Amino acid sequence: MPLSLSDLNPALLKVEYAVRGELAIKAEAYRERLQEPNHGLPFDRIITANIGNPQAKGLDQKPITFSRQVAALTEYPPLIELGRDLFPADALARAKELCAEIGSIGAYSHSQGVPFIRRNVAKFIQERDGYPSDYNNIFLTTGASEGVSLLINMLITGPKDGILIPIPQYPLYTAALAQYSGVPIPYFLDESAGWLTRPDDVENAVQKAIAEGVKPKGLVVINPGNPTGSLLKEDAIRRLIQVAEKYSLVLLADEVYQDNLHRRDTQKFYSFKKIVSDLQSSVSLVSFHSISKGVTGECGRRGGYFETHNLSPEINALIYKMRSVTLCPPLAGQIGVDSLVRPPRPGDESYELWKKETDEIHQALASRTRIMAERLNQLEGATCVDSPGALYLFPRIYLSDKACKAARAAGKEPDTFYSLALLDATGICTVSGSGFGQKEGEFHYRLTCLCEGVDDYVGKLEKFHKTFMAKYAD
Amino acid sequence: MPLSLSDLNPALLKVEYAVRGELAIKAEAYRERLQEPNHGLPFDRIITANIGNPQAKGLDQKPITFSRQVAALTEYPPLIELGRDLFPADALARAKELCAEIGSIGAYSHSQGVPFIRRNVAKFIQERDGYPSDYNNIFLTTGASEGVSLLINMLITGPKDGILIPIPQYPLYTAALAQYSGVPIPYFLDESAGWLTRPDDVENAVQKAIAEGVKPKGLVVINPGNPTGSLLKEDAIRRLIQVAEKYSLVLLADEVYQDNLHRRDTQKFYSFKKIVSDLQSSVSLVSFHSISKGVTGECGRRGGYFETHNLSPEINALIYKMRSVTLCPPLAGQIGVDSLVRPPRPGDESYELWKKETDEIHQALASRTRIMAERLNQLEGATCVDSPGALYLFPRIYLSDKACKAARAAGKEPDTFYSLALLDATGICTVSGSGFGQKEGEFHYRLTCLCEGVDDYVGKLEKFHKTFMAKYAD
Numbered sequence: 001m002p003l004s005l006s007d008l009n010p011a012l013l014k015v016e017y018a019v020r021g022e023l024a025i026k027a028e029a030y031r032e033r034l035q036e037p038n039h040g041l042p043f044d045r046i047i048t049a050n051i052g053n054p055q056a057k058g059l060d061q062k063p064i065t066f067s068r069q070v071a072a073l074t075e076y077p078p079l080i081e082l083g084r085d086l087f088p089a090d091a092l093a094r095a096k097e098l099c100a101e102i103g104s105i106g107a108y109s110h111s112q113g114v115p116f117i118r119r120n121v122a123k124f125i126q127e128r129d130g131y132p133s134d135y136n137n138i139f140l141t142t143g144a145s146e147g148v149s150l151l152i153n154m155l156i157t158g159p160k161d162g163i164l165i166p167i168p169q170y171p172l173y174t175a176a177l178a179q180y181s182g183v184p185i186p187y188f189l190d191e192s193a194g195w196l197t198r199p200d201d202v203e204n205a206v207q208k209a210i211a212e213g214v215k216p217k218g219l220v221v222i223n224p225g226n227p228t229g230s231l232l233k234e235d236a237i238r239r240l241i242q243v244a245e246k247y248s249l250v251l252l253a254d255e256v257y258q259d260n261l262h263r264r265d266t267q268k269f270y271s272f273k274k275i276v277s278d279l280q281s282s283v284s285l286v287s288f289h290s291i292s293k294g295v296t297g298e299c300g301r302r303g304g305y306f307e308t309h310n311l312s313p314e315i316n317a318l319i320y321k322m323r324s325v326t327l328c329p330p331l332a333g334q335i336g337v338d339s340l341v342r343p344p345r346p347g348d349e350s351y352e353l354w355k356k357e358t359d360e361i362h363q364a365l366a367s368r369t370r371i372m373a374e375r376l377n378q379l380e381g382a383t384c385v386d387s388p389g390a391l392y393l394f395p396r397i398y399l400s401d402k403a404c405k406a407a408r409a410a411g412k413e414p415d416t417f418y419s420l421a422l423l424d425a426t427g428i429c430t431v432s433g434s435g436f437g438q439k440e441g442e443f444h445y446r447l448t449c450l451c452e453g454v455d456d457y458v459g460k461l462e463k464f465h466k467t468f469m470a471k472y473a474d
Numbered sequence: 475m476p477l478s479l480s481d482l483n484p485a486l487l488k489v490e491y492a493v494r495g496e497l498a499i500k501a502e503a504y505r506e507r508l509q510e511p512n513h514g515l516p517f518d519r520i521i522t523a524n525i526g527n528p529q530a531k532g533l534d535q536k537p538i539t540f541s542r543q544v545a546a547l548t549e550y551p552p553l554i555e556l557g558r559d560l561f562p563a564d565a566l567a568r569a570k571e572l573c574a575e576i577g578s579i580g581a582y583s584h585s586q587g588v589p590f591i592r593r594n595v596a597k598f599i600q601e602r603d604g605y606p607s608d609y610n611n612i613f614l615t616t617g618a619s620e621g622v623s624l625l626i627n628m629l630i631t632g633p634k635d636g637i638l639i640p641i642p643q644y645p646l647y648t649a650a651l652a653q654y655s656g657v658p659i660p661y662f663l664d665e666s667a668g669w670l671t672r673p674d675d676v677e678n679a680v681q682k683a684i685a686e687g688v689k690p691k692g693l694v695v696i697n698p699g700n701p702t703g704s705l706l707k708e709d710a711i712r713r714l715i716q717v718a719e720k721y722s723l724v725l726l727a728d729e730v731y732q733d734n735l736h737r738r739d740t741q742k743f744y745s746f747k748k749i750v751s752d753l754q755s756s757v758s759l760v761s762f763h764s765i766s767k768g769v770t771g772e773c774g775r776r777g778g779y780f781e782t783h784n785l786s787p788e789i790n791a792l793i794y795k796m797r798s799v800t801l802c803p804p805l806a807g808q809i810g811v812d813s814l815v816r817p818p819r820p821g822d823e824s825y826e827l828w829k830k831e832t833d834e835i836h837q838a839l840a841s842r843t844r845i846m847a848e849r850l851n852q853l854e855g856a857t858c859v860d861s862p863g864a865l866y867l868f869p870r871i872y873l874s875d876k877a878c879k880a881a882r883a884a885g886k887e888p889d890t891f892y893s894l895a896l897l898d899a900t901g902i903c904t905v906s907g908s909g910f911g912q913k914e915g916e917f918h919y920r921l922t923c924l925c926e927g928v929d930d931y932v933g934k935l936e937k938f939h940k941t942f943m944a945k946y947a948d
Binding site: 001007010013053068071086105106143146172175176282284297299300302314326327332333 | 475476477478479481482483484486487489491493494495502525527528529530531533534537542543545546547549550553556557560577578579580581582583584585616617619620623627628629630631646649650653654691722724756758766770771772773774775776784785786788789792795796798799800801802803804805806807
C-alpha cells in the first residue's frame with residue numbers, strides 16, 4: 001500500500017512556516033517564468049522582500065571582505081603561502097591561527113563547536129556585557145534556528161506544556177511548537193505604542209494559560225523584534241526577567257538582530273544576559289545569536305551560537321548529548337562566527353575596508369527603512385510603525401469587508417489575498433501577517449528593508465495599494 | 475525554582491550516542507592532559523579510532539585538492555580573477571559556473587538545496603544506476619544524519635510505531651528513535667557469515683513486532699554496513715525490498731559508505747534505488763548519501779543528500795516544508811556535494827592529481843583494514859570479520875566471567891570496561907559494542923581503519939589485549 005499522509009506524524013502536518021510558504025513558492029515560479037522571452041507578466045523582476053536573506057540574488061548585499069578572505073584561506077590552506085600577495089596581513093594571520101587551532105575544516109569538531117572559537121565568543125559576550133562568559137556554556141549551531149528548535153524540543157514534555165511567544169512572532173517558534181506538540185501561549189505586542197512589549201501583558205498571558213490547564217515552560221523574547229523591529233528598553237527587560245523568575249520560565253532570548261539598529265547614535269541594545277547579571281537573577285536563560293543577520297548577512301553559511309546561563313551542569317550535558325547526535329555545526333559557519341566576534345580592529349590592515357563596508361550596510365538599511373515607513377504611512381488604509389531595528393517593517397493594512405469577502409471566497413486569509421495580489425501585480429514578494437500572528441480582525445504584511453531601488457519599488461507598491469483599495473472599496 | 479532534568483522532555487533523557495559518549499569524552503580529557511609536560515600517562519598520543527572522521531587531527535587524511543580549490547574560489551570569488559595563476563583551469567571554470575548559478579554562497583538557497591546542484595546529483599544517480607532520477611526528489615542536507623532524523627520524526631506517529639534496525643547499527647538510529655519515542659525493532663546480522671543480513675530474519679523481526687503490538691513503519695538498511703563494513707549482495711537487496719513491500723515499510727537506505735569498498739576490482743555496490751527500479755517495485759524508498767565518508771571525508775563541511783523514490787507529491791511537499799523551517803543546508807556542504815558528484819574527468823587538468831589522491835586513500839583504507847583484521851584474528855580471545863567496506867572493523871572479544879564481574883562492579887558494560895582499559899593503557903580510543911547493539915552475552919568494539927602507523931598501534935593493542943586477558947583469566 002502506498003504511503004499516505006495519514007501514515008505520518010500528525011504533528012508535522014500541523015507545522016506552518018509562512019516565510020517559505022505559498023507566497024515564496026509562487027514568487028519562485030514567477031522567477032522561472034521571467035526567464036522565458038514572452039513571459040506575459042506585468043513585471044520584469046521579483047523583488048524578494050519576504051525573507052531576511054541579504055545576499056540573495058537581486059538583493060546582493062556584499063559579504064564582508066575580511067570574513068570571506070579568512071573563509072577562503074581556511075578552505076584551502078596552501079593559499080596562505082601561495083596567495084600571500086593577494087591577501088591583507090591580518091586575514092593571513094587569522095587564517096594561520098585558525099588552521100593551527102582547528103586542523104582541517106573537513107574534520108568534525110567538538111560537538112559544541114571548536115573550543116578556540118567558543119572562547120572567542122565568550123570574550124565577545126564579556127566585552128559586550130561587562131560580565132564573564134564561560135566557553136563551556138557556548139554552543140555553536142547551524143544558524144540560530146537549530147538551537148531554538150532543540151530548546152523547544154527539550155522543554156515540551158507533553159501536549160499541555162506551553163511556551164510564551166510574542167505576537168507577531170517569527171514563525172519558527174510556532175513551527176517548532178507544532179513539531180513537538182507544545183502549546184503556543186501568545187502575548188500581544190502593542191502596535192499603537194511602537195510594538196511595545198508590556199510585561200504585565202506577559203504575566204496576564206501566563207496566568208490565563210495556567211487557568212486553562214497549560215503549563216508555561218518558557219518565555220520567548222525577540223529583541224530587536226522580528227517582524228516588528230522594536231527594541232526592548234532596559235526596564236522592560238528587567239521586568240520580563242522578573243516574570244520569568246516568578247513563574248520558573250526558561251527565558252529564550254532571540255537576539256539575532258542585536259547589531260541591526262537603525263539609529264545607532266541614540267540606541268543601545270541590552271542583552272538579557274547583561275540584565276540577568278545586573279539583577280543577579282538565577283533565572284534560566286538561553287540567548288541566541290547568528291551570522292545570518294547583522295551586517296554580515298551570511299545566511300547560507302549557517303552559523304550561530306547560543307549561550308546558556310544559570311543551567312545546571314546536568315542540563316548542559318543533556319544539551320551536549322543532543323548536539324553530539326548531529327555531530328557538529330558546519331566548520332564554515334563556525335569560522336563565520338569567529339569573524340563576527342573578532343572583526344578587524346583599528347590599526348589592522350583590513351580595518352578601514354571593514355568599517356566602510358559595515359557602515360554602508362547600516363546606512364542603507366536605516367535609510368530604506370525610514371523611506372518605506374514614511375511613504376507607507378502616507379497611504380490611505382495603511383499605517384506603519386517606523387521600525388528602529390532588525391530588517392523588517394510590519395505595516396498594517398485596513399481591508400474592507402468587500403476585500404475580506406473576496407478573500408474568503410478565494411479560500412485565503414484577507415492579508416494573504418492582499419499579498420498574493422501584490423505579488424501578481426508587481427513582483428514584490430512579502431509575507432502576510434497571518435504567518436506571524438496578529439490580533440483577530442487585523443491585517444499586516446512583512447516587508448524586508450533589504451531591496452535596492454526603494455523609490456522604484458515603493459512606487460509600485462503605492463500604485464498597487466491604491467488600485468486594490470479602490471477595487472474593494474465598500 | 476531552578477530548572478531540573480525532571481522538568482525536561484523524558485524522551486531526550488533516554489537518547490544515547492556512544493560514538494561521542496564516555497570513551498570519547500575521556501579521550502578528549504587525556505588529549506588535553508598530554509599537553510602538560512609531566513602528564514604521567516603511559517602514552518604520548520591519543521589514537522582516535524572511535525569515529526569516522528578522516529581529517530581529524532592525528533589522522534590527517536588529506537582533503538581532495540580539487541574540491542578545496544573550488545570551495546576557496548566560491549568563498550571569495552575575486553580570487554577567480556586574482557588567483558588565476560594559482561589554480562587549475564577546471565577548478566576556476568567550475569567555481570565560475572557555481573558562482574553564476576548560486577550567486578553568493580552567503581545567501582540562503584532553496585530549502586531543498588541549489589537546483590543546479592540537485593540536477594547534478596540526479597545525473598550522478600542516473601549514471602550510477604542506469605535509471606532516471608528527478609532533481610525534485612533530491613533533498614540536500616547538513617550531513618546524512620539530519621535527513622535520517624527527519625524521516626524518523628515523520629514516520630513515528632506514536633509510542634507503538636517502530637522501525638527495523640540492523641544490530642549492530644550506527645547509534646544515530648536508536649538515538650533518533652529515542653528522541654521521537656519510537657520503538658527500535660532489531661534484526662540481527664549474522665557475524666558467523668561475515669555479518670550477513672538475512673531477509674528471513676528481517677521478516678521474522680517484523681512479525682514478532684506485530685505480534686507484540688508494535689506497528690513497523692520503516693526498515694533501515696546500512697550498506698555497506700556501519701559498524702560491520704559488510705556489503706549487501708544483489709539478491710539480498712531484492713529480498714529486503716520484497717519484505718518492505720509486503721509489510722508496507724518505508725525503506726531507509728543508508729548508503730553513505732557506497733564508495734568505501736576495499737576490493738574494488740571484485741566488488742560491486744548495488745544501490746537500493748537501482749534494485750527497486752529493476753523490480754519496478756512501488757516500495758517507498760529514501761536513500762542517503764554524504765560527503766563525510768568515501769574518500770572525500772569532508773565531515774566538518776556537513777553536506778549530504780537524500781533521494782525520495784515512490785513518495786507521493788504530498789509527502790515530498792511535507793518534507794520540503796519541514797526542510798524549509800531549517801531554511802537551507804550550508805552552502806559549503808552543498809558545494810562539497812557538487813564536487814562529490816562531479817569529480818574531475820580524464821582530460822581535465824585536475825584529473826591526474828584527483829586520481830592519485832583518491833587511489834591512495836582507497837589503498838590505505840584497504841591495507842589497514844586487512845592488516846588489522848589479520849592480526850586481530852591471531853589474538854586469543856578475539857575474532858574479527860575482515861570487513862569488505864566502510865571505515866570500520868567490529869572485532870568480537872571473548873571476555874571471561876571474571877572480567878564481566880569486574881566490569882559490573884565498576885558499573886560498566888563488560889565491553890565498555892575493556893575499551894576504557896584499552897584507552898587508559900594505550901591511548902587508543904574505540905567505541906564499545908554495547909553502543910551499537912549486539913547479541914546478549916557477546917562483546918565487541920568498533921575500531922576505525924583511519925589511523926596511520928597501523929603496525930605501531932596494533933602492536934600496542936595486542937599487548938594490551940594479552941595483558942587484559944591474563945589479568946582476568948578465570
